[in-house]
């Protein structure tokens with residue numbers, strides 16, 4: 001994907017990026033050991049030949065089993081800092097001034113009592129080279145109709161509330177089944193958790209509407225909701241699109257992720273332009289950048305190729321900063337820097 005000098009110079013933001021522990025660790029260790037990391041590009045090419053739909057999403061994660069064994073774990077502080085610094089450095093090198101990284105589900109990192117201290121250390125190291133960068137951490141909680149998983153989600157919620165006192169920025173919820181209407185009782189659990197999270201000062205975002213319109217209406221009723229991850233299918237239903245526009249909620253668009261994981265058939269068919277036309281604020285995001293072979297610079301270049309001009313792309317960055325889960329003080333200082341440009 002060619003990146004013009006104008007797009008390269010734009011300040012960028014990535015609000016929706018998962019830590020991708022195993023692939024990211026492989027990349028960090030490969031660099032240290034002087035070997036080639038796992039070839040995700042070939043994997044993405046193969047994925048694109050599979051029928052679109054949610055099965056492809058599962059296949060993206062299945063491949064982690066093919067990664068070389070490392071012996072390293074999230075329990076080692078230096079390894080964790082190196083992995084998180086790699087995420088931040090990759091974005092900052094592309095011009096990112098804000099990156100919010102998601103941790104959760106199978107990650108143990110968030111449960112460490114020193115999690116936020118280590119995350120801030122990763123941020124500090126990257127800021128030595130890229131002083132404009134700000135980074136935040138977000139907890140990711142999946143709710144499934146299974147008592148054991150629900151108890152686990154309850155523990156994750158407590159972990160997020162504890163981390164909030166150390167500076168965790170927000171919580172991201174996903175309610176399953178993801179592509180069919182989930183049990184309203186499960187959504188009630190999400191609503192209660194979101195209320196507690198919002199009371200603790202955490203920002204709220206929800207993964208929804210990636211493969212169907214299911215759950216979008218329920219997601220829009222989440223207390224304190226500020227952002228939606230994907231929401232691709234909101235444009236299929238005029239009524240949904242209308243309530244999304246009225247809500248003021250920001251949509252985290254993940255263009256390459258949606259194409260690779262089969263949520264949309266092509267970049268051209270992605271509804272990002274329709275969101276903008278309906279006055280819905282959008283941001284550009286990488287989601288799982290290693291697994292879907294992208295970077296935040298590439299996402300801005302793709303949006304540019306879809307016809308968004310530099311002013312519109314810069315607006316996406318401003319949308320992200322305004323909708324970020326930073327403290328008001330950090331947000332205002334970053335906004336001042338951006339407006340001075």
Ligand SMILES: [Zn+2]
Nearest residue numbers: 016207229287
């Ligand atoms: Zn995601």
